[in-house]
Amino acid sequence: MHNQDFFFQALIYLLAAVISVPLAKKLGMVSVLGYLLAGIIIGPFVFGLVGQEADDLMHFAEFGVVLMLFVIGLELEPALLWKMRKSIFGLGGLQVLITSIVIAITALLFGFQLNKSVGIGLILALSSTAIVLQTLTEKGLLRNVAGKSAFSVLLFQDIMVVPVLAIIPLLAALNGPATLTGSHLDEMTGVAALSGWLQLLIIVATIAAIIFLGRFLAKYLFRFIAETNLHEVFTAMALLLVIGIALAMDAIGLSPALGTFVAGVVLADSEYRHELETTIDPFKGLLLGLFFISVGASINFMLLIEDPFRIIGYVLLLVLLKFLVLLFLGRFFRLKKGYEFLFAFLLAQSSEFAFVLVSFSKQSQFFEEKTAGLLLLVVALSMALSPLLLLFNDKAVSPILARWQNKLEFDEVEAQENPxxxxxxxxxxxxxxxxxxxxxxxxxxxxxxxxxxxxxxxxxxxxxxxxxxxxxxxxxxxxxxxxxxxxxxxxxxxxxxxxxxxxxxxxxxxxxxxxxxxxxxxxxxxxxxxxxxxxxxxxxxxxxxxxxxxxxxxxxxxxxxxxxxxxxxxxxxxxxxxxxxxxxxxxIQETRRFSEQLSETLAAEKNFSIHEADSAWDVESIREEAESSLKSQKEQ
Amino acid sequence: MKRILVEFAHPAFQKSRINKQLVDAVKNMKGVTFNNLYENYPDFFIDVKREQQLLSTHDIIVWQHPFYWYSAPALLKEWMDLVLQHGWAYGRDGRQLEKKTVISVISTGGRREIYCREGRNHFTINEFLAPFKQSVNLCRMEYLPPFVVHGAHTMRDEEIPKFAEKYRKLLTLLQSVQLDKDKLSSVEYFNELID
The missing domain is CATH 3.40.50.720 (NAD(P)-binding Rossmann-like Domain)
Known part of the structure; x- marks a missing residue:
């Protein structure tokens, strides 16, 4: 890409973001919707200002998700994470399991083969970490019960990306002889080529290295850098850390987001936590914005125009199925008072990982071109629908529920810290x-x-x-x-x-x-x-x-x-x-200020004398009185 | 209705059991002003003007405090030293407190039996309170028999509300009823006049 080209692209993306996000905000929507709209507008189907490179850009911008997980990790101390283990594995595990099965059965009914149905189920069961966490942060819901449950599920899904990547080639193999030599595949599961034990050893060693780095080494590094008092070096160091970990995780075939999340958690009780958070935050925000824009730009409206009712039907069906499973699980895990609805609406869309997984499946010839395009469109539309669902929950569902239960507002008393x-x-x-x-x-x-x-x-x-x-x-x-x-x-x-x-x-x-x-x-x-x-x-x-x-x-x-x-x-x-x-x-000149202050203070104090004001333990008047009474006694 | 001013002195109120409940029973009563001395003047720097103003606008003054070394906590003594000024509270021209009434409300660790000639404390409560009584006399005010809660150290929690209720009744009584001089002189403690 030529420099001029690059700057022109940047100009368009930034302009789109700067115009549409504040507009969306003004209209009471989360910024995600604004970014998506911006993407659609500059994308090939409206103005066509950006084209094919949106896909590459999306891969680049996925790094925003990685940064986000790092920041989320920073806010979670290990002890807190340990407390959440039940909801991560229980709620998260059940969500992935049940949703996959339900979607797979539905796909079967629509005439897909069994192995493909399972693949579709696994891919669509995941929800969008980027959209949900961004929404939670923006609305301050991260400490809310529903928000915490949603976060647990997302965390589990992040872990699940790895096994799903491993399962898809197996499912593809049932298709007949599949070619497993696609470059993407090698990249994703590079370590998979090694023997199982060795693979496990490498993974454990890498995680241990991250923990060691964060726990013992990072402290000295950050201190050393902080002492230079050069903020940009601190920023560089923070980015270096995150990118380094992301690459390492990628190399061993684990989700980079998961790796940086671990690093974030490890650094959560370090003294540089707040500074790291603030340093990474703008990058995270921009990249995520870019990511959402590219999702918007990559929506294939041609497919939609060809067969609008079928596509919209799929999207609604997908969201409905996910919603019902989530609602059931929310109830099962004792979310009450409308929190179960919030929880279900939050997670009812599909995940950005689906983009990765679908294009990976396409390369391993698991899905043909048409199915892949359809899936991508459905996923993107479900993501675009997600902010609207929340709006619907806020404006329609929760007021009705509140009236039913005679409760006016959600009470948000949980996780009260009062520092x-x-x-x-x-x-x-x-x-x-x-x-x-x-x-x-x-x-x-x-x-x-x-x-x-x-x-x-x-x-x-x-x-x-x-x-x-x-x-x-x-x-x-x-x-x-x-x-x-x-x-x-x-x-x-x-x-x-x-x-x-x-x-x-x-x-x-x-x-x-x-x-x-x-x-x-x-x-x-x-x-x-x-x-x-x-x-x-x-x-x-x-x-x-x-x-x-x-x-x-x-x-x-x-x-x-x-x-x-x-x-x-x-x-x-x-x-x-x-x-x-x-x-x-x-x-008043700065140099004159002090003398000005002095003269005013002294003027106000001019008639004040402690000596006169403080008459405590004063015996003068008593002596006077005693003497005068003594005198009158003598006179008598 | 007579206006009552409670001058409360307790240097460690947060640790108190008895006085906590006594205070809770009366501090929000209508016509009662609760003045927490240690809370207002933690540095012992008493605002004499403010205190005199308070005294002037009330009819009955209550000195409520635990009984420390057979007397009041230091700040109440400081209060007397500074607020009861010559020429204001007493002396030839000091008549600002004339005809007001004062009562001591005290709590003691020891039981009532030990406050007598034969007991360990050798003197009665009223003998110990002589300096308070005479200070009140000097200011031309009337000093009522004290309201005393004995045995604070050994009192069980469930016994305390009884005294709190009695204290409340005492203030209600003082607010409205004209007290009978003969009855007053016949009792050692005011407790005996409240059922």
Whole structure:
């Protein structure tokens, strides 16, 4: 491809995405539908701006799925995964088994041969990881019961891709002598040529290597790179890791998505988790978008136009069958209150793996050209239908169910974590964090100084390297249901930015902030963050107290004087704030700010004297009274 | 209806069993203001103006606290030192609290039997409360017999609600009924006047 060509293609894809995705969003649809529409529009059947290369592009863009699984893995700690084992193997296993059988029987009824029917059943039983996970993430349903169940099923299906790839040639062999020398096949099952034991050994060794790499080596690597403070190198390293693992998995014939998922899980409790997530996320999003666009572009509308009713009938039948099996399983696995419907609607489409599997089957001459084209069309249309199904569930099914059950909304109480997020763990945050930890509170600490992260890790603090001004870092730290966000960082403007963002998006989260000076504190108050503490105030006061002691004050007198001063300061704070609000429009030079602040504070304090105000333990008036009564006694 | 101000002093309220239930029984009663001293002034820096304001707007003052070293926790003593100012609460011109009523509501670890000449504590509760009584007198207020919950250390959980209910009744009584002077002087504890 010439450079110019390449840029022209990029221009079309990006333009299509930029126009159609926001439009879809505006219309209340998930972005997947927007991408699919964009693909259809630029594809050969509408404008024909892109053509045959969409297929190649799709293979490239499948890497987005790999990246997505990596990011999902990052969010799943091994312990959590272990807890899900029942639903992964139970629910997932049964879904694949039952759906395959049901679809295979249906295919038989439509006159396909037995072996082909089984193949079709296995291929169409899988659901789209890309669409479902993207939807779950976008709608914040990953922690919802239905979302978690759907995720378990998808995970199992990902594992299933490998055996299905192995089974298809066997099924094809029943067709008569099949040629198993297609290049694609070699690529997919390169290790399969080796003896069974050796193959197993290689697979185990590769997985062990991934775990070892993630567990022990990656920590040092990422630390070493983070310390360079060059963000792009960190990005390069993250991509290198994912691509490396994907290639390794491909080489041994396992699903690359599965491999990077394992790597993600292994890295889930490392301190670089949040940063990795934010780094990979944009690539993931773009590639997935590209993937969906190419799915849209590759839909063969000619077949559809030739025989529209039959095709649409197939699609609806497929979705219906999958839906019914899923609904039954959802009930069986105790999903209630409409969650079983959400679960079933989520997974009712076919998988992007079907594209891979179908073209693989075509190469092994399992399916003839026409069947393959038909399958691809049905799969693509079922994927395109999927966002509409969810829309249907949201707008039609769940309101009706809710009315039936007299429940207005789905209750989403599961997986409630309420983290305390501490942003900035330097000189200031350290003190805050230590106090909280000493009192038994678990704190999610985010710091952007790799040197700090390194030292503090060795003392057993749980902290992450990341930039909290990025919304995604906050989100993956759990800001959505945090009970407290403490901004203890020294980047004062950034702290304000974060406060503003969080106040807007998550008004329920309590924010406490370290302020540089009274003006900085005012900025926070203006954002309705009331709990600010000037970083120097208390230590300045402490030293002032010692000074008073040295100058002859009794220690308690000095102490009380400082308390009085502090309380008075709190009293005049709001008064100064009002003043500041009034004339903040005036241009004040940065260098003049301090003296300005000084004069205003001192002016507000002019008539204040602790000595006069604090009359505690004052005996003057009692002595006066006693003397005067003594005098009147004498006079009598 | 008389307005009641509960000045509550407990430095470790979160560990309390008895006072927790006593407080819960009364803090949301109509006409009752609950003022948690340790919660308001954790640094012992009492807002004297605010406290005097509160006193001025109430008729009956309750000092509720556990009995520490035969007296009140330190912050209530600090409160007395600072809030009951000469020239405001007492002294020639200090008449701001005149005619108000004060009652102590206390809990003690020891049982009632040990608070007597022959008992281990040698003095009665009312003897220990003499400084409170005289402070009240000096401010020209009336000091009622105390409401006492004895045996806090050995009390079983199921016995506590009984006292909480009694405390509630006490405040209801103080709010509405004119108290009989003779009856008051005939009892050692206010507990005896509540059925």
């Amino acid at each position: 305390i997020i501490l942003a900035g763990f330097g000189r200031f945050g350290l003190i805050v964090g230590r106090l909280l930890l000493a009192n038994g509170f678990k704190v999610t600490i985010i710091d952007n100084n790799p040197a700090n992260v390194k030292v503090l890790r060795t003392f057993g603090f749980k902290l992450y390297y990341g930039d909290v001004t990025r919304p995604q870092v906050l989100e993956s730290a759990g800001i959505a249901n945090a009970r407290l966000l403490i901004l203890s960082m020294a980047e004062y403007d950034n702290a304000l930015k974060v406060a503003k963002y969080v106040k807007n998006k998550y008004p329920g989260v309590e924010i406490m902030a370290r302020a540089k000076d009274i003006y900085h504190a005012f900025e926070f108050v203006k954002l309705n963050v009331k709990n600010t503490h000037r970083e120097m105030f208390n230590s300045g006061l402490e030293l002032g107290t010692r000074a008073l002691e040295h100058l002859g004050f009794a220690r308690y007198e000095a102490h009380r004087s400082a308390r009085f001063f502090k309380h008075h300061e709190e009293e005049i704070f709001m008064e100064l704030y009002e003043h500041w609000l009034e004339d903040r429009n005036r241009f």
